[in-house]
Amino acid sequence: MINKEMKKKKVFLRTFGCQMNIRDSEVVVGLLRKSGYKICADADAAGAVIINTCSVRQHAEERVWSLAGSFKTDKIIGVIGCMAQNYKEGILERAPNVNFVVGPADIAKIPGILAKLAKDKGIFARKIYETDGIARPEEIYHTGFYADKNHGFVVISEGCSNFCSYCVVPYVRGALHHRHYQDVINEIKMAIDKGITSITLLGQNVNAYKDGNTGFTKLMELVNSIPGLKTFTFLTSHPKDTSIDLFKAIAGLDKLKKDLHLPVQSGSDRILKLMNRSYTKKFYLDLVDNYRKIVKGATLTTDIIVGFPQESENDFKDTLDLVKAVRFNAAYIFKYSPRPQTQAFKMADTVEKKEKEKRHKLILELQKEISGVKNVRIKNE
Numbered sequence: 001m002i003n004k005e006m007k008k009k010k011v012f013l014r015t016f017g018c019q020m021n022i023r024d025s026e027v028v029v030g031l032l033r034k035s036g037y038k039i040c041a042d043a044d045a046a047g048a049v050i051i052n053t054c055s056v057r058q059h060a061e062e063r064v065w066s067l068a069g070s071f072k073t074d075k076i077i078g079v080i081g082c083m084a085q086n087y088k089e090g091i092l093e094r095a096p097n098v099n100f101v102v103g104p105a106d107i108a109k110i111p112g113i114l115a116k117l118a119k120d121k122g123i124f125a126r127k128i129y130e131t132d133g134i135a136r137p138e139e140i141y142h143t144g145f146y147a148d149k150n151h152g153f154v155v156i157s158e159g160c161s162n163f164c165s166y167c168v169v170p171y172v173r174g175a176l177h178h179r180h181y182q183d184v185i186n187e188i189k190m191a192i193d194k195g196i197t198s199i200t201l202l203g204q205n206v207n208a209y210k211d212g213n214t215g216f217t218k219l220m221e222l223v224n225s226i227p228g229l230k231t232f233t234f235l236t237s238h239p240k241d242t243s244i245d246l247f248k249a250i251a252g253l254d255k256l257k258k259d260l261h262l263p264v265q266s267g268s269d270r271i272l273k274l275m276n277r278s279y280t281k282k283f284y285l286d287l288v289d290n291y292r293k294i295v296k297g298a299t300l301t302t303d304i305i306v307g308f309p310q311e312s313e314n315d316f317k318d319t320l321d322l323v324k325a326v327r328f329n330a331a332y333i334f335k336y337s338p339r340p341q342t343q344a345f346k347m348a349d350t351v352e353k354k355e356k357e358k359r360h361k362l363i364l365e366l367q368k369e370i371s372g373v374k375n376v377r378i379k380n381e
């Protein structure tokens with residue numbers, strides 16, 4: 001009996017997706033610990049299983065569907081994160097053993113949901129859905145839990161309002177919303193008190209940060225002056241919100257690492273337009289020139305999508321040329337994956353799977369040549 005009670009308080013948590021999801025999982029762990037739960041690395045020993053999910057590409061979703069179906073029904077099973085928001089009750093149709101579904105804006109409710117389900121599960125398996133939340137309560141970021149003892153992810157903005165035509169994020173994460181800068185600074189100071197010395201400021205588009213008169217540059221200056229902080233960096237940047245002024249600020253901040261991740265997505269103006277990226281190849285190349293002139297010793301990484309609808313041989317060649325011209329330190333290369341809801345989904349997925357694979361391989365090989373095998377990060381899902 002004691003064992004059963006102990007098991008109820010143990011949670012197995014598996015995370016898919018981007019750094020935002022990694023941070024959200026930390027937040028969930030922090031909240032669960034406060035409510036007396038323990039996190040365990042072995043799903044068999046846990047009374048509850050939580051899967052924090054990603055919808056950005058179909059492959060990421062497929063991995064979750066098969067994982068969700070693999071757990072025994074004696075456990076409480078929860079699907080949270082972007083797929084939860086994307087499919088809502090639909091999760092249950094495909095994965096009937098799931099007991100609760102919680103979207104990104106409702107993660108604060110998870111400990112309460114587990115407690116409710118632990119009471120009910122034996123008698124009748126109740127299902128709980130929480131996917132209507134809009135804003136997260138600020139307190140969730142102040143549990144003090146960070147998975148790494150030296151480094152902490154700190155969210156500065158949630159959601160995204162850019163609506164790049166291929167991307168599901170604005171639909172599952174909602175509109176761009178900024179945290180108050182005082183809350184961000186307080187969180188960092190508290191993390192430093194706990195021994196953290198390095199921070200990553202997180203958002204889907206950090207350079208668009210704005211809280212009253214405090215923009216991203218001002219925020220970075222405030223972060224840079226926090227005593228005890230040794231280094232910091234930020235993720236992710238959108239070229240349209242990146243400027244010479246930003247580069248000058250980057251160059252002047254001693255604690256800021258000089259690593260910029262600046263997703264280009266394509267080197268073809270035609271495809272960039274169809275992607276709703278609102279910049280041209282020339283704009284991007286000029287940015288890179290300025291960045292390298294202004295920020296000495298800087299590194300540059302990127303994301304590229306191959307096989308976007310209508311991407312011709314010529315469009316693809318433009319991307320290859322851009323990769324050759326820029327010489328990124330590393331690149332994440334993705335095969336286009338049609339996402340229902342998005343604008344691009346309405347366009348026919350014209351580039352055949354084989355052709356996408358060919359283009360993926362060609363860029364990968366080119367990038368390998370440029371950066372040396374060690375630095376090429378291959379992400380295929």
Ligand code: SAH
Nearest residue numbers: 166167204236263303304305334335336337
């Ligand atoms: N906000 C960040 C991260 C978005 S998701 C940004 O704008 O950079 C991370 C990467 O996944 C994107 O940069 C893009 O290259 C890729 N991606 C997004 N949607 C995709 C899709 N439908 N198919 C393939 N790759 C996609």
Ligand code: SF4
Nearest residue numbers: 160162163164167169
């Ligand atoms: Fe998606 Fe574009 Fe927003 Fe990035 S900026 S999350 S690619 S919509």
Ligand code: F3S
Nearest residue numbers: 017018054055056082
């Ligand atoms: Fe991140 Fe995937 Fe959601 S990339 S925001 S976890 S759809």
